[in-house]
Amino acid sequence: MDELRVQAAALVQRHPKDARLRRVGTSRAGHPMWLLSVGHGSRQALVVAGPHANEPVGGATALRLAERALADPRLCQGADATWNLLLCLDPDGARRNEGWLSGPYTLGHYFRHFFRPGFREQPEWLPDGADAAALPETRALLDLQDELRPFLQCSLHGVDVGGGFVELTRELPGLAPRLAHTAARLGIPLELGPYDTLYWPTLGPAVYRIPPPRRADLAAAITEAAVESTWFHPHRYGTVTAVVEAPMWGVRAVGDASPSADPDAALRAVSRTLRRDTRLLQALLTRIRPGLGAAADTASLLAPVDDYLLVCPGLADSWDPDTAVDDGTHPLPPLDTARLTALRISARRIALRTAGLLHQLVTRAGRDPSGALPDLERLIDAWCADYHDGYQARWIPVARQVEYQARVVLHAFQLAGRRAPVSRPGASALGTTPAKAEVPFE
Numbered sequence: 406m407d408e409l410r411v412q413a414a415a416l417v418q419r420h421p422k423d424a425r426l427r428r429v430g431t432s433r434a435g436h437p438m439w440l441l442s443v444g445h446g447s448r449q450a451l452v453v454a455g456p457h458a459n460e461p462v463g464g465a466t467a468l469r470l471a472e473r474a475l476a477d478p479r480l481c482q483g484a485d486a487t488w489n490l491l492l493c494l495d496p497d498g499a500r501r502n503e504g505w506l507s508g509p510y511t512l513g514h515y516f517r518h519f520f521r522p523g524f525r526e527q528p529e530w531l532p533d534g535a536d537a538a539a540l541p542e543t544r545a546l547l548d549l550q551d552e553l554r555p556f557l558q559c560s561l562h563g564v565d566v567g568g569g570f571v572e573l574t575r576e577l578p579g580l581a582p583r584l585a586h587t588a589a590r591l592g593i594p595l596e597l598g599p600y601d602t603l604y605w606p607t608l609g610p611a612v613y614r615i616p617p618p619r620r621a622d623l624a625a626a627i628t629e630a631a632v633e634s635t636w637f638h639p640h641r642y643g644t645v646t647a648v649v650e651a652p653m654w655g656v657r658a659v660g661d662a663s664p665s666a667d668p669d670a671a672l673r674a675v676s677r678t679l680r681r682d683t684r685l686l687q688a689l690l691t692r693i694r695p696g697l698g699a700a701a702d703t704a705s706l707l708a709p710v711d712d713y714l715l716v717c718p719g720l721a722d723s724w725d726p727d728t729a730v731d732d733g734t735h736p737l738p739p740l741d742t743a744r745l746t747a748l749r750i751s752a753r754r755i756a757l758r759t760a761g762l763l764h765q766l767v768t769r770a771g772r773d774p775s776g777a778l779p780d781l782e783r784l785i786d787a788w789c790a791d792y793h794d795g796y797q798a799r800w801i802p803v804a805r806q807v808e809y810q811a812r813v814v815l816h817a818f819q820l821a822g823r824r825a826p827v828s829r830p831g832a833s834a835l836g837t838t839p840a841k842a843e844v845p846f847e
Contacts, residue, residue, distance in 0.1 A: 458498025581609025
C-alpha cells in the first residue's frame with residue numbers, strides 16, 4: 406500500500422500538468438484512499454483496484470494504465486478522456502495480505518497468509534442498497550461514481566487459481582476476440598466456465614453478462630453475487646462496468662471445452678469432497694474456537710470462516726445430481742471439462758481459504774491448546790499439492806499478470822468509447838478507429 410502511494414506521487418511529480426493525486430476517502434482503520442487522475446478530458450473512465458483484499462494485481466495495473474495514458478495521446482486528448490484510478494478500495498484488507506506479497510510465491514505461503522473480510526465487509530457489495538451502505542470505503546466509491554458519472558468503470562480482480570475472464574454489465578461487442586488474442590500472446594489461460602458466472606449468460610469465450618441484482622438471502626448473495634453492487638450503481642449514467650479477472654496461478658484445463666465422459670459422476674465426486682472437507686474444517690473450528698480468547702483480530706478472521714462454512718453445504722447439494730433441486734431458476738449449464746475443472750477448483754479454494762484463516766487464528770493466538778495446528782498444516786500442504794500436481798497450477802509472473810489486465814482494460818476502454826458520444830467539439834472519437842485495428846494498444 407505504501408509503495409503504491411509513493412509511486413503514484415512520483416508519477417505526478419514527473420507529470421504535474423497532466424496527473425493529479427487526491428484523497429477521496431478514509432478506511433475504517435484510518436488508511437487514506439487515493440485517486441490518481443490522468444488527463445483533462447470531459448469523459449471519465451474509472452478504474453477500481455483492490456476491491457478484494459487478497460487480489461493485489463490491480464494496484465500495479467492502475468499504475469501501468471496511468472503510464473500508458475500519459476504516453477499515448479489516443480488515450481486522453483484524442484479520446485477527450487480522463488482516467489481516474491482508485492489505487493485500492495480496501496486498504497485495510499490489502500495490508501493484511503502483505504505477509505505473502507514479497508514471496509515466496511508458493512500456494513502454501515499464499516493460503517497461510519490469505520485474508521479476505523466477511524461478505525458484509527467487502528466494499529463492492531450493497532446487500533441493503535446504496536442508501537444504507539455503511540462502510541466508509543463503499544461510500545467513498547459511490548460518491549466518486551456519482552461525481553464522475555463514468556462512461557466506463559473497470560473493477561480489477563485477481564483469480565488465485567484458474568484463468569482470466571471478464572464480466573460486463575452491458576455488452577461490448579468485439580471484446581471476446583481481443584481478450585483471446587491478448588491471453589494467447591501473454592500465455593494466460595482463459596476460463597471458459599468460471600464458478601462465479603455459472604448461471605450467467607455468456608457473451609463470448611471467457612466474457613459473461615452480469616445479471617441485474619435481485620433480492621437474495623445471505624447464502625445466495627455470497628455465492629451468486631446476486632445483490633446490488635457498486636458494479637451496477639452507475640448504470641443509471643449509462644456506465645459500462647467491466648470486472649477484469651487476472652489469474653495468479655494458471656490452470657490450462659479451465660480453457661478445455663471438450664465434453665466430459667461422465668459429468669454426473671464428476672459432480673458427485675466434487676460434492677462428496679466438499680462435504681468431507683467441510684466436516685473436517687467444522688470439526689477443527691469447534692476445537693479451536695474455545696481457545697481463541699479476545700484477540701483484536703479474532704472477529705475479522707472468524708467472519709469469513711463462518712461465511713464459507715455457511716455456504717459449503719448448499720453448494721455441495723446444488724452441484725450433486727442426487728440432491729440438486731431444479732426449480733427452474735438455476736439450472737446447471739452443460740458441463741464440459743472447463744466448467745467441471747472450475748467447480749473442482751472452487752470447491753478446493755473455499756476449503757483452502759478456510760484452512761488458511763483457521764491457521765492464522767491459531768498462530769496469532771500464540772497458543773494451540775486443541776492441538777489443531779499440525780492437522781491444519783497437513784491439510785494445507787495436501788490441498789496445495791493437489792492444485793500444483795493434480796491441476797498443474799503454475800505461477801504467472803506479476804509483470805505478465807499486470808500487462809494482461811492492463812491490455813484488457815484498454816480494449817474495454819476503446820470499445821466502451823464507441824458506445825458513448827465524445828462531448829468536446831472537434832475531439833477524435835474512438836469510434837473512428839479503422840475496423841482493421843483489432844488490437845490497437847499492443
